[in-house]
Amino acid sequence: MQRSNLALVAGVLGALAIFDAIMGPVLIHLGLVSPMFGFQWLFLLGVLEGLASLVLGLIALRSTRAGNGASGRILAWIGIACGSLMVVVLLATAWPSRNLPPINDITTDLEDPPAFTSDPADLSRDMAYPEAFKDQVRLAYPDLATLPTDAEPARALELAEATARKLGWTVVDSQPTAGTVRAFDTTGIFQFVDDILIRIRPAETSGSQIDIRSKSRDGRGDLGTNAARIRQFQNAYPN
Numbered sequence: 482m483q484r485s486n487l488a489l490v491a492g493v494l495g496a497l498a499i500f501d502a503i504m505g506p507v508l509i510h511l512g513l514v515s516p517m518f519g520f521q522w523l524f525l526l527g528v529l530e531g532l533a534s535l536v537l538g539l540i541a542l543r544s545t546r547a548g549n550g551a552s553g554r555i556l557a558w559i560g561i562a563c564g565s566l567m568v569v570v571l572l573a574t575a576w577p578s579r580n581l582p583p584i585n586d587i588t589t590d591l592e593d594p595p596a597f598t599s600d601p602a603d604l605s606r607d608m609a610y611p612e613a614f615k616d617q618v619r620l621a622y623p624d625l626a627t628l629p630t631d632a633e634p635a636r637a638l639e640l641a642e643a644t645a646r647k648l649g650w651t652v653v654d655s656q657p658t659a660g661t662v663r664a665f666d667t668t669g670i671f672q673f674v675d676d677i678l679i680r681i682r683p684a685e686t687s688g689s690q691i692d693i694r695s696k697s698r699d700g701r702g703d704l705g706t707n708a709a710r711i712r713q714f715q716n717a718y719p720n
Contacts, residue, residue, distance in 0.1 A: 483552070492555075495564055496559065498533075499563050499566070500527070502523070503527075505523030516674075528571050532568065534564040582614075582618075582621050586614055587696075588692065589626055591618060595661070597663075601665065628690070628715050630688055630689050637688075641681060662678075675698065675703075675706065675707060679692075
């Protein structure tokens, strides 16, 4: 009995999909490839290979039915299983953020965003807050707002730095004169770096007002990561 070439391709593609999807994060963590390369050219390639193996595996099931004279049904099922797994991974990654805009720079003060004085990545990027993002942030993240605190600015700055460290962020510097704390955070799986700027200003009467900005270094969208980080800080801040 001749083996179905379609089933063979489905099985091989399915196994390759799992391999590429896993090797993306692995090579990133080993420092052998950049986060964007590992995500786009390995993980997403694995997803595409998985989708192809799923389709080809389903077709191969028909050609390897009993009486068709072709073997390889197990390979077809391998392709289907691997492809289905990649679909689940894709949905688990993208579905929660399906209604979020493809933006990667979020702040609690859209009228006067905390301003980076230079590019933390030393790539000469324009660090001005994009005007096009403002309406999208208002619609997608209406809960994000300036955080009021009873602490005076100097104490609020200390608490902000302590909160950032408690959350596992890497604090770059704290500037009492400017009332800012600069930090960055790294995502878990793909190691994307996001720059964070916390700004403390005196409130009109007493206490302080805290604004925060979180901006991704790579990509166009952030799957809601920056907004989630801001919420995490506001919930952890000892107000």
